[in-house]
Amino acid sequence: MNAKRILTTLVLFVLVALPAMATAGFLDAILDPNSKEAKILSGAQSVLSSSQQMDYKSERAIGERLAVEGLRRYGMPTTNQQMQHYVNLVGIAVAMNSPRPDIPYRFVVVDSPVQNAFACPGGIIFVTSALMHTIQNEAQLAGILAHEVGHVALRHALKSIQRAQFFSGVGQITAATMKGDKGAQFESMIADMQNVLFDKGLDQNMEYEADASAMETAYRTGYNPAGLMEVLVELKRIEASSPDKKGSWFSTHPPLASRIAKNQTQMKKYPDAAKLAVLADRFKAKAR
C-alpha cells in the first residue's frame, strides 16, 4: 500500500512539476522576480527608504535648482549642438528601458576639464567634455548615461538627504510655499545636495546599485553592457595622472577597482553581450 501511494505521488509529481520546471527555465534569470538583481532594480532593497515620495514637480524644482549649480560649478554647455543632440538620443534611448521610463530626461555636455557625470533629481543629466573625450564608443556612452539615469530612477540624491521633516509639511515645492523658514530650509537642503552630488558623492551602495541598473538598462536597450566597465577601466588608468581630482568621478565615486570587479561579475548574466551594439564609428562622427 505504501509503495503504491509513493508511486502515485511520484507520478503526479512528474506530471505536474516537471513541465512547470521546464517552463520556468525559459525565462532569463534576470526576470526572476525573486533574484537579488530584480529586487535591487525594482527598488525593493533601497539603501535608504524614503518615508514619503515627493511629487514629480517638486523633484524637478530641486533638480533644476541643482542643474543651475552644476552649470556654475562645472561649466556651460558645449556649443557643439550636434553632440548635444546625439547625447540626448543615446540617453533617452536607454532611459526608455530604465526602471523609471516615464519621466522627461534631458542630457547635457558641459565644458569642463574634470572627468565627471552626475544626475540631478527629476532627470537632468550632466556629462563633462573631459569624460566625453575619455569615452570611445556609443555603448560606453550608453553605459555612463544609464548609470546616471539609474540614480534618478532610484531617487538616490533625494534619499541621501534625510530631510523628512522638510517634505512632510510641503505638498509641493513652489515659490509661494518656499517663503520664510521653508525657503531657508529649502536652501539648506540644496546646499546639502550639492555637497553630496559635487563633493562627497553618493553612498557607495547607491553607486553599485546604479552600476547594476545601468548594465541591465544598456543590455535591455541592445548595447553591449560592458561599455560602462570599459570607461571605469580607462578612468582607473588615467586616475594616477589626472590633475583635477576635486569634484571629479574619482572623488565622488567608490574605488574603481571594486566597481570594476562587481561589474565583471554581473557580465556573466549576459552571455550574448559581445554580439550587441558598440558603435565606435557613429560615436566618433557625432561626438568629436
Added chain:
Amino acid sequence: MKRIPTIVASLACMALFAVPALAQDKLFVASEGAKLKADKSASSDTVAELPVGQELKVAGQEESWYKVSANGKSGWIYRGKVSATAPEPSRQGGDNLFGGAGSSTIMVSEADSARSMRGLNESEQAAAKAAGRPARPLSDYKNALDKILAEKVDKKEIENFLKAGHIGEYAK
C-alpha cells in the same frame, strides 16, 4: 480515506513547483515605446503599441523575442521591453518621457513652475571664485538651462536612431 495523504502530498508538489512557473508565464511591459509585432522581427507589422505596465501572457520564447498575447491580440515582443514584475506605477500624473503630443515639449512647461525657484539665495561671486572663473550674470545660467530643457527629441527620431545603429530589436 488513505488516499487523502496522497492527494495532499500531490497538492503540495503542485504548490511548490507549479506556482513559480505560472508566475513566469506572465510578463509586464516595462519600457516606453514597446510594440507588439506580427513576427519576431522589428521590421514586421506592428500589431499594437503597448503601454508600460501592460500584462502579457507568455506562450514561448525564440531568440530575443517572447511570443505573447494581450487584450485578445497576440504577437511578439523584444526581450528588452518586458520584466517579470509589474513596474512601479507612475506618480506624477500625466507626464511621460515624450509628453502628450509625442514630443518633448513638456520640459518647457515644467520649467515655468520651477523657474522662480532657481534664483533663490544666489551666491555667484562665491561660486565663481570656487570654480576659478569670472562671475557671470545669473540670467546666463537660466538661459542655458532653458535651452537644455527645450531640446526636442521625439519617438520617431529615437526609433530611427536605434534602427540606423542596428540596436536591440533592430539588430541584424
